[in-house]
Amino acid sequence: MKIHILTIGDELLIGQVIDTNSARMAQFLLEIGAQVTGKTTVGDNLDDMLDALDSATRKADAVLITGGLGPTKDDITKKALAKFYGTGFVFHQDTLERLNRILEKLNRPMTDALRDQCFVPLNATVLTNKMGSAPGMWFEENGKVVVSMPGVPFEMEYLMQYEVLPRLQRRFNNLPTAHRTLLTAGEGESMIAEYLKDFEDSLPGYVKLAYLPAIGRVRLRLTVSDADEGFVKKTLEEKFREMEGLLPPELIVGYDEDTLESAIGETLRKHGLTLSTAESCTGGYLAHLITSVSGSSDYFLGSIVSYANEVKMKQLGVGEDTLKNHGAVSEETVREMVAGAIRLLKTDIAIATSGIAGPTGGTPEKPVGTIWLAVGNKDRIETKKLQLGKDRLRNIQYTAIQGLNLLRLFLRAD
């Protein structure tokens, strides 16, 4: 079943609101094996909307619309749908009664704007929206389905789960689809592609591989669609294992919903190890990534953000000579920062960062983007030097990810 998502609203076009609805809808649809083949966004404009409806119904089996409903939106979506189907409006008594019950509870008065919500196009099947005032609507003409939902995320989610998905499944019996994701770190997209070149060339049409790169990481998503559900499951497992086997094991971080932070957290928890960070150039971002994982307090005890050399010396016990002879951005300094964090925060392991994040502050010997990383315990410390660009925020993010990956490899070797 091919689905086209149509989102309505000026706020989406001027960049005031980020469209999270269509991503959420796509996730729902994936679960029933429906394929989203396209997405269109138009403003609160009748002609643009008619135009979008026309081309979407041509391309897809079903068009799911969000937005353009509700009391402040002057119901552009309903007008467009009535015009699209060349029909008029009917007053929907059940919706009025539902609204009256809600208003009683809140003891609010009925307004004209709310009463207008009870009018729906003649050919609409009303989908009861228990989460809000604007009703959902289901249309079916010449073999094509069109669904209209409010743009309010939790209203849309309610209607998708309890009304739209079950009807779509009844209406179209789609190809079973399943997918799995492999998370890698340590190599770029192009290098991963080299490892998987032949594998990718050998994939049959019903298996699809997608690369989803992020700073310092690449997600590989394998999707299988076929009429035979058992075959889908079996093929996915086989191909996924085959793909995983083609990559150097040290690149593999985790699966599906895993992140670098959560995967490291699992390993630390499993081995009962505690972690701290000593951060200069990352300025706390490394600790933020680690603590963005719920339950991280089980293994993460704290961090010393030592932006000033004073703090490096007084708190982390970095030697004055070390700073004088090698500088704050040096292998020696990050080594002493790791040792200091372990001593001070009483953890098994620590990560340290020191570098010139930029865009200014470089020297001929140590240009902007020169960064030192260290990870270690009381017995062993691994270090790594990075030479990055001039983009401050990117340097901070990339360094933090590299720090986490260095920790992952350290734990692997341990």
Added chain:
Amino acid sequence: MKIHILTIGDELLIGQVIDTNSARMAQFLLEIGAQVTGKTTVGDNLDDMLDALDSATRKADAVLITGGLGPTKDDITKKALAKFYGTGFVFHQDTLERLNRILEKLNRPMTDALRDQCFVPLNATVLTNKMGSAPGMWFEENGKVVVSMPGVPFEMEYLMQYEVLPRLQRRFNNLPTAHRTLLTAGEGESMIAEYLKDFEDSLPGYVKLAYLPAIGRVRLRLTVSDADEGFVKKTLEEKFREMEGLLPPELIVGYDEDTLESAIGETLRKHGLTLSTAESCTGGYLAHLITSVSGSSDYFLGSIVSYANEVKMKQLGVGEDTLKNHGAVSEETVREMVAGAIRLLKTDIAIATSGIAGPTGGTPEKPVGTIWLAVGNKDRIETKKLQLGKDRLRNIQYTAIQGLNLLRLFLRAD
């Protein structure tokens, strides 16, 4: 100038990635007075893309494409563009040399996938992408502009700012347009709208007010477009001053490119004050925001991320009794954390956070989202209690922003 945004990628259709690019692009385009009239997303599918290109170039003056570029096989934008223009490919030597320089730095080998990136359609003008490997491309045929950019956000942002926007302005000499931005914090969008209701209603057609809300902040952008450049400048200054005068002064953080972090940095620098943070629930995110400002080392000395109570006591000197009698999430604890950070890191001012970020870990007396903030110097400490929801990341971000705003108001009162 009418713009259509076209985003490419299966990951956008299966909901694995939320499309933030098009919102960011729309914001950029608003600044040069260009109007985004529509947005389309298609998967990594040649026919769908040709179809989208065709209808987009019909509707708009310029089509801006992101995604579908980059070193892997599911990237098809270049193929589609060559087919759309009925042209072949040419090898772009400068791009190869640029890639070689990057690879040297990282000492990584050249790969076939990377070399493929140097091929561009014959009629493309290459836009140098200093942030990544895939080059941007500018096309101009029968009066329509088509631009292709990588989907990686910071690569797109770089190309938009330094290559695409200036070219678009030259190519379509739109009406002289100027804009100024006012940054506010401490009130929501709807409250700000109340203050500015009459002002907004009174604005003539050539003056536009846009609300750009972010967590804990609202940006107000005033844009003026008119044939007469002098009139534009004059009107903008007048209206901007009028708008500013209508808002309570304590809401106003800064202007144009200012951020809460940079504005606070300026104030601290001006008064020669130093800052540190003592973070529990924000886990280093507050320090990260402060140090995301270039030059922040002038006033920010460091942070103690005291995730464990041990660290709160041993490092920050929070009393064992305080933790026993009031708990880690309490006004007493954050007060002692501020005093501890000032003492330990030898700063004039400190910010402290302690709370239950969630989604789990709440109690009947202190449910998830209960958070205490404190800001102070050796003489005076201000505290604030927040009661937030269950979304961990949002709670961390909102708390950090509120902490910065509390500091801003503290400095204002001082």
